Amino acid sequence: TSFSLRDLLASTVDAYGETVETHRIDLELPEDPVLIFADEHKIKQVILNLLSNAIKYSPQADHIRVILSANPEQATFSVTDHGLGIPQNAFEKLFTKFYRVDNSDIRKIGGTGLGLAICKEIIESHGGAISVESEINDGSTFTVVLERDPRKEWN
Numbered sequence: 001t002s003f004s005l006r007d008l009l010a011s012t013v014d015a016y017g018e019t020v021e022t023h024r025i026d027l028e029l030p031e032d033p034v035l036i037f038a039d040e041h042k043i044k045q046v047i048l049n050l051l052s053n054a055i056k057y058s059p060q061a062d063h064i065r066v067i068l069s070a071n072p073e074q075a076t077f078s079v080t081d082h083g084l085g086i087p088q089n090a091f092e093k094l095f096t097k098f099y100r101v102d103n104s105d106i107r108k109i110g111g112t113g114l115g116l117a118i119c120k121e122i123i124e125s126h127g128g129a130i131s132v133e134s135e136i137n138d139g140s141t142f143t144v145v146l147e148r149d150p151r152k153e154w155n
């Protein structure tokens with residue numbers, strides 16, 4: 001079925017933000033509702049995983065930014081934090097099950113290493129892509145690109 005990715009981001013970030021006292025989450029949304037064909041519940045799970053990572057791995061920075069943009073073919077959203085960052089040599093492994101960055105700061109932060117593997121599985125099953133850009137001690141941006149109508153790829 002189709003739904004508005006703009007409205008899903010707005011409601012998910014809103015509800016999640018209510019539960020977070022340590023960080024401010026800024027949302028940049030287009031006027032277009034950005035209708036996409038996808039499993040809304042699963043895309044919501046991806047948004048929540050990325051938000052929880054952004055907050056968990058930025059204990060020293062209080063600002064998260066979520067941006068959505070779209071053209072007729074693709075919708076793109078990103079979650080940016082100003083936290084611990086990720087070494088470049090870990091970028092590929094991040095999306096595999098049970099992998100956690102070997103960093104003493106991070107070892108004190110709980111998790112099972114499944115969130116990003118689940119995100120990748122969901123996004124790729126929709127014919128989309130998820131990627132990361134990051135700088136150690138500066139922060140990370142996770143970007144999701146979804147085809148607006150990928151009905152041949154998922155069912």
Ligand code: ATP
Pocket residue numbers: 049053054057058081083084085086094099100101102106110111112113114115116117140
């Ligand atoms: P889970 O999500 O299953 O509770 P997790 O957060 O450790 O556990 P993933 O979400 O898959 O697992 O993330 C894998 C690893 O990638 C994390 O352990 C962390 O080392 C690193 N990571 C993920 N997101 C960020 C981020 N925004 N900033 C810095 N490191 C991150």
Ligand code: MG
Pocket residue numbers: 049052053111114115116
């Ligand atoms: Mg996680």
